[in-house]
Amino acid sequence: MTVSLLTQAQHGNIRALSQLITAIESHDKDSLNLHSAVYDARKGAPILGITGPPGAGKSSLTDRLIHRYRKQGERVGIVAIDPSSHFTGGAILGDRIRMMSHASDPGVFIRSLGTRGSHGGLSRATQDIVACLDAAGFDRIIVETVGVGQTELDIARIADTTLIVLVPEAGDVVQTMKAGLFEVADLFVINKSDRGGGENLSTALQGQMALDEKAWQVPVLLASALKDEGIEGILEQIEAHRAFARDNHDYHTMREMLRRELFFDLLSDEIASRMRQKIAHDKHLSQLLEHYVHEGRNPYGLLAKLLESIVP
Amino acid sequence: MTVSLLTQAQHGNIRALSQLITAIESHDKDSLNLHSAVYDARKGAPILGITGPPGAGKSSLTDRLIHRYRKQGERVGIVAIDPSSHFTGGAILGDRIRMMSHASDPGVFIRSLGTRGSHGGLSRATQDIVACLDAAGFDRIIVETVGVGQTELDIARIADTTLIVLVPEAGDVVQTMKAGLFEVADLFVINKSDRGGGENLSTALQGQMALDEKAWQVPVLLASALKDEGIEGILEQIEAHRAFARDNHDYHTMREMLRRELFFDLLSDEIASRMRQKIAHDKHLSQLLEHYVHEGRNPYGLLAKLLESIVP
Numbered sequence: 001m002t003v004s005l006l007t008q009a010q011h012g013n014i015r016a017l018s019q020l021i022t023a024i025e026s027h028d029k030d031s032l033n034l035h036s037a038v039y040d041a042r043k044g045a046p047i048l049g050i051t052g053p054p055g056a057g058k059s060s061l062t063d064r065l066i067h068r069y070r071k072q073g074e075r076v077g078i079v080a081i082d083p084s085s086h087f088t089g090g091a092i093l094g095d096r097i098r099m100m101s102h103a104s105d106p107g108v109f110i111r112s113l114g115t116r117g118s119h120g121g122l123s124r125a126t127q128d129i130v131a132c133l134d135a136a137g138f139d140r141i142i143v144e145t146v147g148v149g150q151t152e153l154d155i156a157r158i159a160d161t162t163l164i165v166l167v168p169e170a171g172d173v174v175q176t177m178k179a180g181l182f183e184v185a186d187l188f189v190i191n192k193s194d195r196g197g198g199e200n201l202s203t204a205l206q207g208q209m210a211l212d213e214k215a216w217q218v219p220v221l222l223a224s225a226l227k228d229e230g231i232e233g234i235l236e237q238i239e240a241h242r243a244f245a246r247d248n249h250d251y252h253t254m255r256e257m258l259r260r261e262l263f264f265d266l267l268s269d270e271i272a273s274r275m276r277q278k279i280a281h282d283k284h285l286s287q288l289l290e291h292y293v294h295e296g297r298n299p300y301g302l303l304a305k306l307l308e309s310i311v312p
Numbered sequence: 313m314t315v316s317l318l319t320q321a322q323h324g325n326i327r328a329l330s331q332l333i334t335a336i337e338s339h340d341k342d343s344l345n346l347h348s349a350v351y352d353a354r355k356g357a358p359i360l361g362i363t364g365p366p367g368a369g370k371s372s373l374t375d376r377l378i379h380r381y382r383k384q385g386e387r388v389g390i391v392a393i394d395p396s397s398h399f400t401g402g403a404i405l406g407d408r409i410r411m412m413s414h415a416s417d418p419g420v421f422i423r424s425l426g427t428r429g430s431h432g433g434l435s436r437a438t439q440d441i442v443a444c445l446d447a448a449g450f451d452r453i454i455v456e457t458v459g460v461g462q463t464e465l466d467i468a469r470i471a472d473t474t475l476i477v478l479v480p481e482a483g484d485v486v487q488t489m490k491a492g493l494f495e496v497a498d499l500f501v502i503n504k505s506d507r508g509g510g511e512n513l514s515t516a517l518q519g520q521m522a523l524d525e526k527a528w529q530v531p532v533l534l535a536s537a538l539k540d541e542g543i544e545g546i547l548e549q550i551e552a553h554r555a556f557a558r559d560n561h562d563y564h565t566m567r568e569m570l571r572r573e574l575f576f577d578l579l580s581d582e583i584a585s586r587m588r589q590k591i592a593h594d595k596h597l598s599q600l601l602e603h604y605v606h607e608g609r610n611p612y613g614l615l616a617k618l619l620e621s622i623v624p
Contacts, residue, residue: 039610268580
């Protein structure tokens with residue numbers, strides 16, 4: 001029945017797509033088949049990551065990009081993530097975008113994601129939703145996240161191209177920015193640059209990046225989502241990065257490394273969830289776990305017992 | 313042989329302690345026994361977490377606290393973490409503290425930790441080092457981390473008491489601070505408050521925290537590590553929090569929840585590492601993994617095959 005949701009979603013049924021994502025998120029006992037079917041059905045749409053500190057205007061910028069893609073006749077699927085929110089399913093970030101103008105456009109699908117209900121972490125939940133959107137045939141997928149922390153970095157790594165949005169006054173944000181953020185950035189956009197000061201930040205960013213020897217010269221673009229300025233330049237650079245990525249050996253090596261990591265994350269996750277069930281159904285193991293949880297300093301006794309029960 | 317390192321470390325042999333930590337970090341095939349021995353030998357020293365943005369003066373403050381504890385005749389073990397660094401073992405943060413004054417003091421042990429060489433993530437590596445220091449009989453353990461991101465939050469959760477260090481000008485840091493940071497904070501210290509402006513930030517922080525209904529009223533203290541001002545107040549509040557935590561039901565419930573999470577993280581980790589070995593030694597599985605890594609969009613086929621080989 002759930003696999004038929006996939007078929008319906010592939011035929012453009014938005015309601016079925018919502019239900020498919022919910023089914024994928026539920027991680028039922030037999031959802032692995034559904035996961036496999038969804039991942040098999042992926043078409044390989046480009047995934048654009050948009051991240052940056054709160055207040056940088058990510059939603060407005062996302063909105064502008066969606067408009068351009070829609071004009072080109074492309075369907076756009078968006079995952080809007082707020083790691084500080086516990087809410088999953090409908091509102092927050094997604095609402096901000098949705099309310100702008102795409103509420104009645106069937107070519108735009110938005111799914112919001114908070115930390116609650118994200119079995120196996122935000123990163124995995126995001127990947128699963130992206131896979132659903134990709135399988136459903138969206139031409140572009142955008143993953144928007146708030147923040148500049150580790151979770152956001154992990155999520156940026158899901159994207160083929162990662163765009164970091166800043167404001168002209170973000171000099172100190174750049175100072176405290178993690179080195180990792182520079183590593184994942186494929187494109188910097190200084191939004192709200194009609195305020196002035198964008199050139200200074202641009203110089204600072206370029207200076208910082210000159211330290212890295214990257215094959216891809218990360219562009220720093222000035223824009224104003226509100227005034228609809230600089231959007232075409234962003235679209236061009238997104239495509240330029242895609243063209244670069246297609247042929248670059250290092251890029252592919254990095255992708256392969258990430259895929260390898262993803263696989264082992266997935267595996268650990270799946271096994272841990274089975275182990276939880278195993279413990280829940282085994283009185284002796286449950287008692288050992290409770291003993292450790294209540295007073296124990298040493299988790300390794302229980303660990304050894306559980307590992308014994310697994311084929312080495 | 314490695315267990316004898318533990319015995320020697322317990323007798324105050326600093327060189328043996330260093331080697332013990334290295335052995336624990338190596339995660340050899342049979343290191344589970346060593347882990348178990350170390351965790352069994354833990355004495356339950358209080359663990360103080362110190363975190364905050366770069367430049368807040370965490371190292372100087374840590375240095376002042378070490379001085380006070382040493383005056384009381386207590387031995388202090390420090391884990392200095394820099395998640396943005398790839399270096400593990402000696403330098404960075406730890407050096408900053410060490411160089412100050414404790415280089416020749418055998419009652420102070422400092423271990424630095426970057427992201428490299430931290431098998432199973434920084435959080436687990438930190439816990440393991442803390443366990444070694446605790447087993448070796450240090451009276452106080454301090455975990456110092458840079459930053460205000462997710463990794464730092466995870467690490468703050470290892471501590472019994474978490475102290476967040478800010479500077480008076482940190483208003484915007486507080487704005488972009490994750491809600492989670494307020495959740496883990498047991499104590500705010502506004503360092504460098506001789507500059508002025510500390511009162512304003514203090515009011516802002518207290519206003520923010522008034523939104524939470526916490527049983528523990530998080531103190532906001534003004535201090536200047538450089539001028540050695542406000543240090544006694546910090547020490548008092550650390551003890552006050554310990555006394556609170558000892559008797560508070562919610563605190564214990566939270567600790568138990570964290571311990572449960574820790575256990576399953578540990579389990580996933582351990583199983584994933586065994587699975588890696590299993591795949592490496594199985595030609596068919598290796599081929600499946602490589603196929604997925606190089607071209608596959610669907611990791612679930614391989615996942616299903618591996619799970620079959622594990623007792624359900």
